[in-house]
Amino acid sequence: MGLNDPQWGKRKGNSSPPDLDDVLRNISKRINELFGRKGGGDDGPEGESPKKHSSGNIIVIIVLLSIVWAASGLYIVDEGQRGVVLRFGKHVDTTQAGLNWHIPYPIERVENVNVSQVRTIEIGYRNNVRSKVLKESLMLTDDENIIDIQFAVQYILNNPENFLFNNREPDNAVLQIAETAIREVIGKSKMDFVLYEGREAVAARATEIMQTILDRYRIGITISRVTMQNAQPPEQVQAAFDDAVKAGQDRERQRNEGQAYANDVIPRARGAAARLLEEAGGYQQRVISSAEGDVSRFEKIFVEYSKAPVVTRDRLYLDMMQQVLSNTSKILIDQKSGSNLLYLPLDKLMQTDGVASKPSVTTTPTQIAPEVPDVSTRTRESFRTREREVR
Amino acid sequence: MGKLSSILSVIVAVLVLISTSALFIVDEREQAILFQLGEVVDVKTSPGLYFKIPVAQNVRYFDSRILTLDTEEPERFITSEKKNVLVDFFVKWRIVDVRQYYISVRGDEALARTRLAQTVNSSMRDEFGNRTVHEVVSGERDRIMEIMRQKANVDAKKIGVEVVDVRLKRVDLPQEVSESVYRRMEAERKRVANELRSTGAAEAEKIRADADRQREVILAEAYREAQTIMGEGDGQAAAIYAGTFEKSPEFYTFYRSLEAYKKSFKDKQDMLVLEPSSEFFKYLNNPENSSANKK
Numbered sequence: 001m002g003l004n005d006p007q008w009g010k011r012k013g014n015s016s017p018p019d020l021d022d023v024l025r026n027i028s029k030r031i032n033e034l035f036g037r038k039g040g041g042d043d044g045p046e047g048e049s050p051k052k053h054s055s056g057n058i059i060v061i062i063v064l065l066s067i068v069w070a071a072s073g074l075y076i077v078d079e080g081q082r083g084v085v086l087r088f089g090k091h092v093d094t095t096q097a098g099l100n101w102h103i104p105y106p107i108e109r110v111e112n113v114n115v116s117q118v119r120t121i122e123i124g125y126r127n128n129v130r131s132k133v134l135k136e137s138l139m140l141t142d143d144e145n146i147i148d149i150q151f152a153v154q155y156i157l158n159n160p161e162n163f164l165f166n167n168r169e170p171d172n173a174v175l176q177i178a179e180t181a182i183r184e185v186i187g188k189s190k191m192d193f194v195l196y197e198g199r200e201a202v203a204a205r206a207t208e209i210m211q212t213i214l215d216r217y218r219i220g221i222t223i224s225r226v227t228m229q230n231a232q233p234p235e236q237v238q239a240a241f242d243d244a245v246k247a248g249q250d251r252e253r254q255r256n257e258g259q260a261y262a263n264d265v266i267p268r269a270r271g272a273a274a275r276l277l278e279e280a281g282g283y284q285q286r287v288i289s290s291a292e293g294d295v296s297r298f299e300k301i302f303v304e305y306s307k308a309p310v311v312t313r314d315r316l317y318l319d320m321m322q323q324v325l326s327n328t329s330k331i332l333i334d335q336k337s338g339s340n341l342l343y344l345p346l347d348k349l350m351q352t353d354g355v356a357s358k359p360s361v362t363t364t365p366t367q368i369a370p371e372v373p374d375v376s377t378r379t380r381e382s383f384r385t386r387e388r389e390v391r
Numbered sequence: 392m393g394k395l396s397s398i399l400s401v402i403v404a405v406l407v408l409i410s411t412s413a414l415f416i417v418d419e420r421e422q423a424i425l426f427q428l429g430e431v432v433d434v435k436t437s438p439g440l441y442f443k444i445p446v447a448q449n450v451r452y453f454d455s456r457i458l459t460l461d462t463e464e465p466e467r468f469i470t471s472e473k474k475n476v477l478v479d480f481f482v483k484w485r486i487v488d489v490r491q492y493y494i495s496v497r498g499d500e501a502l503a504r505t506r507l508a509q510t511v512n513s514s515m516r517d518e519f520g521n522r523t524v525h526e527v528v529s530g531e532r533d534r535i536m537e538i539m540r541q542k543a544n545v546d547a548k549k550i551g552v553e554v555v556d557v558r559l560k561r562v563d564l565p566q567e568v569s570e571s572v573y574r575r576m577e578a579e580r581k582r583v584a585n586e587l588r589s590t591g592a593a594e595a596e597k598i599r600a601d602a603d604r605q606r607e608v609i610l611a612e613a614y615r616e617a618q619t620i621m622g623e624g625d626g627q628a629a630a631i632y633a634g635t636f637e638k639s640p641e642f643y644t645f646y647r648s649l650e651a652y653k654k655s656f657k658d659k660q661d662m663l664v665l666e667p668s669s670e671f672f673k674y675l676n677n678p679e680n681s682s683a684n685k686k
Contacts, residue, residue: 058395058396058399086418086419086438088416088438088439088440089416089417089418089419089421089438089439089440090419090437090438090439091419091438106410135561138563138569139561139563140528140562140563140564141529142525142528142529144524144525144528144572145572145576146564146569146572146573146576161419164419164420165419165420165456166456166457167456167457168454168456168457168458168459169459172459173457173459173483176459176461176481176558176560177558179560179561180481180558180559180560183559183560183561183562184532184533184559187528187529187532187562188529188532213556213558216555216556217457217483217555217556219457233576234573236570236573236577237573237576237577237580240576240577240580240581240584241580243580243581243584244580244581244583244584244587246584247583247584247585247587247588247591248587250587250588250591251587251588251590251591251594252591253591254588254591254592254594254595255591255594255595255598257595258594258595258596258597258598258599258602259598261598261599261602262598262599262601262602262605265602265603265605265606266602266605266606266609268606269605269606269609269610270609272609272610272613273609273610273612273613274613276610276613276614276616276617277613277616277617277620279617280616280617280618280619280620280621280624281620283620283621283624284620284621284623284624284627285624286624287621287624287625287627287628288624288627288628288631290628291627291628291629291631291632292631294632295631295632295634295635295636298635298636298643298646299635301646302638302639302642305642305646306639309642313645316645316646316649317649318671319649320649320652320653321671323653324652324653324656324657324663325663327656327657327658327659327661328656328657328658328659328661328662328663329659329660329661329662329663330662330663330664330665331662331663331664331665332665332666332667332672333664333665333666333667
């Protein structure tokens, strides 16, 4: 209303002081306009041509009154607001921030509208995401699941006249439109899409639908943002959903454990393989080297042997016999072969040495050539064959 | 002076009286009907200042903005598969023909709303009855809304009203059905969870088995390699031996046998039972015998 006195000193912001010339020009323009139109209002005091009357003080009063009346038309539009001026209910002008003047009541009225303020409405909750409004937040999805969704809509005015004149309770309308739009989008989307990867897409689609409807109502509002605060399964099934998420992590864990096992086993196997190869290589070297060693030793002795075969041969034989006989236990029996009367308590004899018995070796070396005594494991067999031969 | 001021005040009073009773203002947001003794004489649809005859004529104002009919409580509708759904909707409407509006609903907004609600409700019943829940919720939501807007408009015209929009808000299942939906969702999640866990186990097992296989392969290949290497060594050694011992096999066996005897009989555990008839003992029995004792 223009009736409130303008507060000259209280200007918000650091806008330049009001340009009085502008204001005055505005005033005269308005008055001319008013009377340019077939003199619709005959209740303006300017209409009276002052007569040469003796009572000047009445004139003064009238002038004063009209000055006060005119001053009541001054009004301030704050930064971020617009003043919508109505002359006899008809919209004639929309003024910017600053000091303005309108033809005072009852001819013109001004309604201030805040256009820069971002307004917010909340769907599915109030003030805090935890205080849910279930009847707003539970919705059916395309695959006939129910989800619990909270979101906020931010909007600004883009046209103060439309905002004022075209809809009753425009802010309320935004709420209704938001609800219908989001439910339409959710109703056409699959649950998993909404819950996980599709949040952005859902919000964007809802914004689009809302804007379309708002434009159709010519409501003078632009949706600036739709934010999904929360999209989750309803309380009743939350546990099952959490468990499914956990299961996913379990799967990951199991995989990692398997991988860990693999990472343990395979390098070890490689290590073992490397050891095998190294050992084989070592063996190869050893065998070759010892062969070479043996060979060179033999060659040395063979050279000497070639020079004096008989002597060398005998010497070698005797050396061997001496070494063998000096290191072993032995029994010398002088008897003709074939006599079975002889009994040798071999085990007893062995025990005198205080060592565990090993199968003994019998030899019947009859020729000059050193007969090879059988190796222990074969002694018994050879024994028997010999016995048979004897019989 | 007193006279003049009294005259002035009278003039002002008359002016005020005239301005209040002979003039009326129609705002941007409204339309007005001018009545003369209860009869409609004029309709003012555009805003501004208008003149009327005092006393004989009076004015009624009607809202020209888009109005809302919003159902408070959701209503039950039955779909084609005989399921109940709870639906709430809102209708955006506007008075376009004030005269008609006044005649048909006496300008009573509540009455107009009731009538609109009935119309929309009945057409909604038809639409829902022909469709499944799924179609209502997702497939044909916008079509239903469009159809209902058109249907509602036909009837709304009769009362001088235009239906700008009919929009479904909630299309939900009743509580008892919701419960079963929750149970189904739960079962589905359980299935997913089990599947995840078992595939996890399977994959882990696969990875382990693969690791084991690799181990076997690595070891086996290494064994093959190692045996080959060792065999090469053996082969080379044999070649070396043969190359040399070929020169005198007889002496080699002799020499080698001596080595073997030494190695075989080397400690007290080895018991030798000997006959003194061997070459070695020839001097033991017969010191004179220079040559071997021939049997």
